[in-house]
Amino acid sequence: QQPVQSPQAVILREGEDAVINCSSSKALYSVHWYRQKHGEAPVFLMILLKGGEQKGHEKISASFNEKKQQSSLYLTASQLSYSGTYFCGTVQGGSEKLVFGKGMKLTVNP
Amino acid sequence: IAGITQAPTSQILAAGRRMTLRCTQDMRHNAMYWYRQDLGLGLRLIHYSNTAGTTGKGEVPDGYSVSRANTDDFPLTLASAVPSQTSVYFCASSSGENNEQFFGPGTRLTVL
Numbered sequence: 001q002q003p004v005q006s007p008q009a010v011i012l013r014e015g016e017d018a019v020i021n022c023s024s025s026k027a028l029y030s031v032h033w034y035r036q037k038h039g040e041a042p043v044f045l046m047i048l049l050k051g052g053e054q055k056g057h058e059k060i061s062a063s064f065n066e067k068k069q070q071s072s073l074y075l076t077a078s079q080l081s082y083s084g085t086y087f088c089g090t091v092q093g094g095s096e097k098l099v100f101g102k103g104m105k106l107t108v109n110p
Numbered sequence: 111i112a113g114i115t116q117a118p119t120s121q122i123l124a125a126g127r128r129m130t131l132r133c134t135q136d137m138r139h140n141a142m143y144w145y146r147q148d149l150g151l152g153l154r155l156i157h158y159s160n161t162a163g164t165t166g167k168g169e170v171p172d173g174y175s176v177s178r179a180n181t182d183d184f185p186l187t188l189a190s191a192v193p194s195q196t197s198v199y200f201c202a203s204s205s206g207e208n209n210e211q212f213f214g215p216g217t218r219l220t221v222l
Contacts, residue, residue: 002152029208030208032210032211034211040215041200041213041214041215041216042153042200042211042213043213044210044211044212047208047209047210049208087152087153089153091208097155097158097166097168097169098143098155098211099155099169100145100152100153100154100155101152102150102151102152103152
């Protein structure tokens with residue numbers, strides 16, 4: 001079951017904040033976040049496990065609401081380097097496989 | 111080799127031809143994966159392997175086969191390529207199912 005990401009695309013000015021949402025209709029065990037720049041491979045950002053804590057890395061953090069089967073990625077004071085497509089991937093309880101959403105394209109302009 | 115590599119970088123293939131995409135990792139990761147990426151559809155899992163000697167089907171396995179003879183290599187074979195298999199193919203590896211996946215640089219395949 002592919003997770004649903006929203007919004008599909010966002011355009012920001014440098015320094016603005018953004019929130020990317022990822023939701024599933026199935027019970028989730030974990031949520032993974034990746035960023036992919038144009039023409040490059042996806043790069044890991046973070047994993048949130050069921051029962052785990054909110055994760056953060058510099059100005060990028062994420063939360064996992066187990067009751068709602070949702071995760072949100074928070075980009076604070078966005079930088080030009082944050083531009084790219086953000087994918088969430090979910091692992092359902094009892095499954096071995098990571099299923100990616102369709103992605104959210106973020107453009108950060110000067 | 112450092113990390114995960116894929117070959118070829120790109121390929122144009124006539125429909126009906128057989129093609130093997132190569133993937134090699136030097137991180138001694140147990141798990142390896144093949145994804146295809148199409149515009150607007152995100153990354154879709156084709157096949158995976160949790161450890162050498164075992165493989166499993168992903169979301170879109172039809173028309174593809176894999177083998178995992180050893181830890182390092184995970185080739186993907188298209189037995190008889192069709193135009194709908196035109197895509198960018200990414201190989202990835204991880205030390206476990208809930209660990210970070212490291213992606214290769216991708217192979218851009220065009221089937222005419």
